[in-house]
Amino acid sequence: MPRGRPGEFATAPHLALRPASGEYRPFNAGHPPPAHHRREDGGSxxxxxxxxxxxxxxxxxxxxxxxxxxxxxxxxLLCSDGLVEVPGQDIEAGIGRLPAAAEPVLRVPHASGGAAGHPAGRVLRAVARDVADDRTLVMVRRLGPPFTT
Structure with a gap:
């Protein structure tokens, strides 16, 4: 729990992930829910x-x-509200833009290429190019065969 004066608060996403099985549990405190992008059909x-x-x-x-x-x-895909929230617009519209902007990046099996070509950077620029608020995006992709323990 945050400490401070009454009325102070903080927002936070949290992802509990088991790499061996791929199982996940997202917890949100004031942030949009995560999106699960399915590579098989391109849907989220x-x-x-x-x-x-x-x-x-x-x-x-x-x-x-x-x-x-x-x-x-x-x-x-986990993000801060600053990435998808535009003043005067319904936040649901912004939340809907994120998977659509990420889909071309996520369709590629594995991409990299420095900071300018980083997949998360490309999505940030597509969704919130001129946003002055915090813009946080975490992209987690399940690659390769399952681990053995």
Missing amino acids: RRPGEDGGPPLGLLPGSPYPAAHGRPALGDSL
């Missing part, structure tokens, strides 16, 4: 719960988690 979905309020806003609030297991080649 938002798994399960939307999460809870910002930390410190409503003490004792539950933070339900969705769960899932991406197939090989699938990706998870």
